Amino acid sequence: MTDTRKTRFKVDGMDCASCAGKIDTAVRRMPGVEDVSVSVTAGTMTVTHAASGDLAAIGAKLSGLGYAATPLASARGGCAHDHHAHAHDDGPSHRQEDTGTRTPAAASPMGLHGDHHGAGGEGAWWRSRKGRLTLFSGVALLLAYALGHLVPAIAPFAFVAALLVGLIPIARRAVMAALAGTPFSIEMLMTVAAIGAVVIDAGEEAAAVVFLFLVGELLEGVAAGRARQSIQALAALVPKTARLEENGVTREVPAEDLAVGALILVRPGDRIPADGTIMDGESAIDEAPVTGESTPVLKGVGAAVFAGTVNGDGALRVRVSAAAADNTIARVIRLVEEAQESKAPTERFIDRFSTYYTPGVVAVAALVAILPPLLAGASWSEWVYKGLAILLIGCPCALVISTPAAIAASLSAGARRGLLLKGGAVLERLGALTAVAFDKTGTLTDGKPQVTDIIAFDRSEVEVLRYAAAVDQGSSHPLALAVLARAAAEGVKIPPASAARALGGKGVIATVDGEAVFFGSPKAAGERVPLSDDRLAAIARLNDDGKTVSVLLVGDVPAGAIAMRDEPRADAGAGLDALRAGGIRTVMLTGDNRRTAAAIGAALRIEVRAELMPEDKQRIVSELRRDGLVVGKVGDGINDAPALAAADVGIAMGGGTDVALETADAAILHGRVGDVARMIDLSKRTMRNIRQNIALALGLKAVFLVTTVLGVTGLWPAILADTGATVLVTLNALRLLRLPATRP
CATH class of the missing domain: 2.70.150.10 (Calcium-transporting ATPase, cytoplasmic transduction domain A)
Known part of the structure; x- marks a missing residue:
């Protein structure tokens, strides 16, 4: 078996989906590279390659395309090995592989090219390579206008010179991209359009269009940088x-x-x-x-x-x-960056569409430029000009970025609210859920018993709590901890106890204030002192409510009883109501006894399946899916792992086991039941945003395509239709960063 390795790179200057596509294509064709996963918004690339792979060659390849690549080393030293690691985009993986990086703070970059030249990178935009190139191009254009006004005869040459300031770097990137396997890049379309404009004596307009293109790229970089900072800012919190x-x-x-x-x-x-x-x-x-x-x-x-x-x-x-x-923040950042590198189904469809779309646009532009003059004797200059404008309109940047920009913003916004999603595919599927199955203990409930009732038989309620807490001092039993917590909450002064000892399976006995005190099960108490029918009936009613009852004896007298139960989380009722309001079926799957489960289920108005083994939970989830439901499973324990893996979307609750977090597709850090509904709402908001972005990108192109053919608009509006649409789509996606504040 071939020894493979995964290396994650920080890539500077990668500000749009077109950049990611060129990088992916170029690196994927290199010797020893098995797979490539690129995230525009995280500014990272993960390469699966042979152990003997040449990282310096990968850096040099990206440098030729105009990007700086820096491999990120693992905090444990060196890049992580993965002997059969292949990153797939065909669906979410239930197991996240170590990509060789931990957090920005923990990584030790080994720079191949240290120039941060992306507008979205570190430092002010005017210090970046793109920023400087845009400024130089703008100054050259202004000088050309000034010289053309002062000496009209040299105006054409001045504008060609201004054009070359911006076009030469663009053309170089176009050639490198073509050699690396991407002939129909935006740089190539821009180069062809600019050269064609000069040929038909539209040099002034071509120079202005190149400058506007650079401005658009710069704005894309600023917007991409803002998206990156939203999650990277978490690292600064530590x-x-x-x-x-x-x-x-x-x-x-x-x-x-x-x-x-x-x-x-x-x-x-x-x-x-x-x-x-x-x-x-x-x-x-x-x-x-x-x-x-x-x-x-x-x-x-x-x-x-x-x-x-x-x-x-x-x-x-x-x-x-x-x-x-x-730590928690490092894990959040790592999960989000890994998630941003996995593509959602919509994103994969758009990528496939764009591979046919761009060559199609080139063909349409060629036909528009050639057919009218050949068949109808129209002006070559006029129709070649229109064909060049269509080349610029047809760039797929805005369309391709429409989905990943929205997904990346949502992943970042969710992470800052404690909602972790392992990829765009998970984010898409969440909005399609029609049923959610919950574990009980630690998910719908707090996972630890609480005192619910204090019943006075012969002593006051305060005295009952006082004596019970006294005999429970020093015990780590969950029921004892519940009694002590209630005593602390009510400010009860607990007297010292002596000669305390546990009676296996029955309770505990001690001496308090000179009296023998027993605190334990009703059965064990009844063996010591007979309990009246009224008291037994009260205990039975509490048991029917799913509560565990302990009886207190002081001397030979029943002093009282304390009932305890693992109570629902404070927000469980409201969280389940929010799901039901959205038409989502809810069901509780628990290994607890039927009586306790039924009591909790009645309080929360949720369908109950009790006394289940882990395989039973998995079977029920599979049955719900076979019934045509799209099922989410929420749990926090090892016994939930099979059901989490069987569900369409597995969601681990905060504080859960590493097994649950590893198996799940998503995680709720704070453990709020209401966050399940918030995740689903985030998914639906994201899908609406994606549809808006696609409509915006295609709509603007359609409008300018028609107006260009009719002769209403030319090269300037054409480049604005591309870069302007890209910026608008990105800004629309960034609205998802502003999630409503989470309420407890």
């Missing part, structure tokens, strides 16, 4: 330094050097420099930069925190749980 605690001493270190397990101090008002778990302290954490959560979340010992979020008013000691290359 502070550069952290306060590391070692042996009682705190010192400042680079955040990227923090190792897993390190203890860091986060002062009030500081950004948290790494993912981790709070070991000491309590504070309100502003998670809006990472998850879109609109209000700060109060977190204490044991709670997880994300890199880039802002600590509130309390000092925290945090144990680092992920290295800089693998």
Whole structure:
């Protein structure tokens, strides 16, 4: 088996789909290259190549086309190996392959060509190569106009000279693209049109058209740069330094050097420099930069925190749980960049269409230029001029960028709201969902029991909670933690307990305030002290509601009971209502017992399938699909992985296992049920935007095609029909970056 490797490149100067097409075609034809995946909006290219492949040759090839390529090294050192890695565009992969890069901060670029010349690259636009070329061309055009006014006899030569300032670099790129396999590039169309205009004595107009073309390219670069910055800005959220605690001493270190397990101090008002778990302290954490959560979340010992979020008013000691290359923000950036390199079905169709469209336009332009003079004796100059204008109108840039620009903006906007989508194909399919199946525990519910009822038999409710919390001190059992959390929330002062011991499967016993206290199952309590029929009936009613009941005995007297249940998430009801309002069927798939599942299902008004094994969940998802439904599956555990893979779209909830995140097509970082509806809405907004972009691109071309043939418009409007449409389509797509703020 051939040893293959994947290398990701940062490509500067790639600002439109036409650029991506030329790069893809050129690199794909090189020896040793097996596959190429290019993302305009991320400004990256991933190449699958033989281990012996020549990266310098790839850089030189792109340099000849007018781009600068920089391979990005893995944070682990070197590019990642993938022994049978082939990037496919035919559909979403359920498993994301390591592309050899982590985050912009973690990468160690090995520059082949260090010139950042794309308008969308680093630095001000006028310092870029495209910016300088546009300025020089504009100055040359102004000088030509001035000289032509002062010395009319040399005006034609002055405009040809001004034309050559901008055209020579364009023509060079056209020739290189043709040699690399792209003969019908926009640069070639521009070169043919400009030279043809000079031949028919329209040099002044040709010079102006070349300048407008360069302006259009520059605007495309600025718009593309804005799209890139929307996601790359996330990397800037992580502070550069952290306060590391070692042996009682705190010192400042680079955040990227923090190792897993390190203890860091986060002062009030500081950004948290790494993912981790709070070991000491309590504070309100502003998670809006990472998850879109609109209000700060109060977190204490044991709670997880994300890199880039802002600590509130309390000092925290945090144990680092992920290295800089693998923290939440790094994973978000990596997932979005990988997703932007995978093409949606609509985008693949447009790409195939454009391969026939551009040669077709060239043929139409040739017929318009030749047939009227040959068949009807019309003016050669007039109809060649019209043919040249049609060449410019026919450039497919606006059409080709219409889909990837919208998808990239949506992927970036979703990521900034905690909605991660693994590619354009996933984004398209989300809007087509007609059914969504949810796991229960940790998805529709919080995943941990909460105290729901405190029943007083012989003592007050406060006393019942006080004694129960006393015997549960020091226990890590989920039910004990629920009691302690309720006591803390109500400010109950917990007395000390002595001689505490667990009774396997029954409960716990201890001495509190000099009295023997038992807290455990109703059955075990009944074996110690008989319970009245009224009390047994109350316990049965709570059990029927899917609640777990523990009885408190103080001495030989039943003092009370506490009921607990894994309660629905705060937004679960509203989130499911939003889906049903959109005509989407909802169903709960859970391995929990029928009684508990039915109680939760009734509260949330959702169809319930209970007592399921992982294979049962997968089978039900497959059955729903066979019934003609487009099914989404939402879950957070290992047992959800088979069903996530079987669904049309698998969605992992935040805080879920790595297996669920790996298997799923999408992920909800903050774990809000309502975010499922937001994902679907984002998909529908994106598809509307794509349809608008396609209509805008084709509509403008159709209008100018007709007006050009009728002689109403000429070369100037023709180039505006191309570059202007491209800029308008890109700006329309960028509207998707402004998603409505997420509400808790």
